[in-house]
Structures are given as C-alpha cells and as structure tokens.
Amino acid sequence: MGVPTGATLDRRWRWLAGSSAVLIALSGCSAIGPRAAPAPGSPSRAQLEDLLARVRVLPTRPRPGGYERGCKAGQGCVFGPAWTDDHDAPGGHDGCDTRNNVLAGQLTGVGFRPGSTCVVISGHLDDPYTGRRLSFEKADAGAVQIDHVYPLAAAWDMGAAGWPLDRRIGFANDLDFNLLATEGRTNQDKGDSTPAEWLPPAAANHCFYAAK
Numbered sequence: 696m697g698v699p700t701g702a703t704l705d706r707r708w709r710w711l712a713g714s715s716a717v718l719i720a721l722s723g724c725s726a727i728g729p730r731a732a733p734a735p736g737s738p739s740r741a742q743l744e745d746l747l748a749r750v751r752v753l754p755t756r757p758r759p760g761g762y763e764r765g766c767k768a769g770q771g772c773v774f775g776p777a778w779t780d781d782h783d784a785p786g787g788h789d790g791c792d793t794r795n796n797v798l799a800g801q802l803t804g805v806g807f808r809p810g811s812t813c814v815v816i817s818g819h820l821d822d823p824y825t826g827r828r829l830s831f832e833k834a835d836a837g838a839v840q841i842d843h844v845y846p847l848a849a850a851w852d853m854g855a856a857g858w859p860l861d862r863r864i865g866f867a868n869d870l871d872f873n874l875l876a877t878e879g880r881t882n883q884d885k886g887d888s889t890p891a892e893w894l895p896p897a898a899a900n901h902c903f904y905a906a907k
Contacts, residue, residue, distance in 0.1 A: 737902035746906060753853070755888065762851040773856075774847050775864035784865040793868040801876045802831055824885075824904070825875045826897035831876075840882040844873050844907045848887035872907065886896050 721751030738746070763771030775782070778793040786796045791813035799805055816833040824842075831839045847855075847867055855863055866873065886895050894901050 735903070736906075737900075738784060738906045743902065743906055744854065756849070757852050758853060759856050761856060762848050764847060773851065773860075774867040775860065777867075778841075779864065779868065782864045782868050783861070784869050784871075786870040787865075787868065793870065793874070794841050796870055797876055798831065798839075800870065808833075820876055822878050822881070823875050823900055824881045824895035826900060827878070829878060836853050838878050839876055840879040842875050842877050842882045842885065843867065844875055844904070845888070846885070846887040849889050853889075875907070 704718070761771065761773070763773055764777075766772035766776045778795075780787060781791065782788075786793060791799075795813050795815050798815040799807075799813075802815065802820050804819050805815055806817035806819075808816050810892065813846040814833075818831045820829045820831055820839055822829050829839060833835070833867070843850075850863075850866065854867065858866075868896050881896060890905055895904050
C-alpha cells in the first residue's frame with residue numbers, strides 16, 4: 696500500500712494502493728481497542744483514513760513483468776545494488792551501507808566492529824513485527840534481516856516500473872520510511888506481499904505497519 700506518511704514522502708513516493716489493503720488496514724486499527732495497546736508510532740483510525748485518502752486505489756495488483764532485483768552480469772538490477780551507499784536519499788554517501796545504517800539506527804546497545812563506526816556486530820532489537828526483543832550478532836546475521844515495508848517487487852508492479860532508476864534506488868534505500876529491521880523468519884514469510892496479503896504477527900503492530 697503506497698501510503699505517504701508526510702508531505703515529504705507524498706512528494707517523493709506518491710503512487711498506487713490496492714483496495715483490499717484499505718479494508719485490512721482500517722479493520723486492523725479498529726480491532727486493537729481494548730485488546731492490546733497499539734505499537735508506538737501507530738496512527739489513529741482518523742489519521743490512517745487521511746493517509747489512505749491521498750492515494751489512488753486499484754482493484755487488483757498489476758503484473759507488468761520485468762522485475763529483476765539481481766545485479767550480476769546480465770541481470771536487470773532494477774533497484775540498484777543491494778544496500779548501496781551511492782544514492783541521494785537520507786543516509787546516502789555517508790560512507791556506510793544502508794543495511795548497517797538501519798541496524799545502527801534501530802538496535803539498542805549497538806556494538807561496532809573494532810576500528811569501525813559503521814559495521815554493526817551486536818545489539819538488541821525490539822522487533823516491530825513480532826513484538827519480541829531479539830539479540831543480534833553479526834555471526835548469525837540472517838536471524839535479523841532488513842525488510843522493505845512496501846516490498847520492492849510490489850512497488851515495481853504498482854508503479855515503480857515507470858520511475859527513473861535513481862528514484863528506484865532512493866526508494867530501495869529509504870531509511871526514513873521504508874526500511875525496518877525484523878526477525879529473519881518473519882521477513883521471509885512476508886516475501887513480496889502487500890498489506891492486503893500480510894500483516895505483522897503482533898496484532899498491536901498492525902496500525903503502525905499499515906501507516907508505514
């Protein structure tokens with residue numbers, strides 16, 4: 696669901712949403728109520744409705760084809776090299792790759808590789824999808840992965856196929872709005888699903904996720 700969370704995002708990343716995502720997002724927010732406190736940063740139902748009102752709605756997800764994430768020889772590399780620092784979005788050109796920027800910004804008790812102010816080797820994550828507190832160790836880096844809140848494959852289908860490459864690269868590395876560290880298994884379970892097809896396991900985090 697391409698929902699802008701502010702005027703800046705509205706200018707940079709305005710695009711299309713699925714109508715079923717609208718229903719799921721709203722029902723998730725209204726269902727929280729007395730059963731569970733919403734996650735920090737969750738909007739009210741009125742705020743979410745305002746965000747949803749800013750985007751076009753399509754009844755189904757288009758499938759234009761041509762999505763190829765890989766950047767090896769002969770591959771499309773349609774969102775640029777994974778976690779590149781060579782972009783103009785926030786955090787770009789700071790000498791640190793996007794993955795480590797996300798970890799450093801989201802983990803607590805962060806430990807860096809000796810002699811480095813970039814490479815994160817340890818820390819703790821309050822997982823925004825499961826609600827659990829996880830430990831991160833670089834030796835088992837796959838246990839904590841970086842999720843594109845709005846998946847890149849879905850973004851491609853819903854309009855990003857028509858964007859210039861530099862805009863796609865910026866979106867793929869958008870620290871402010873579209874990247875969250877989460878449990879690796881949960882990230883794999885989500886795949887390229889939109890909010891119409893997948894919501895976080897922790898019900899209290901549904902509104903937070905829908906607004907993101």
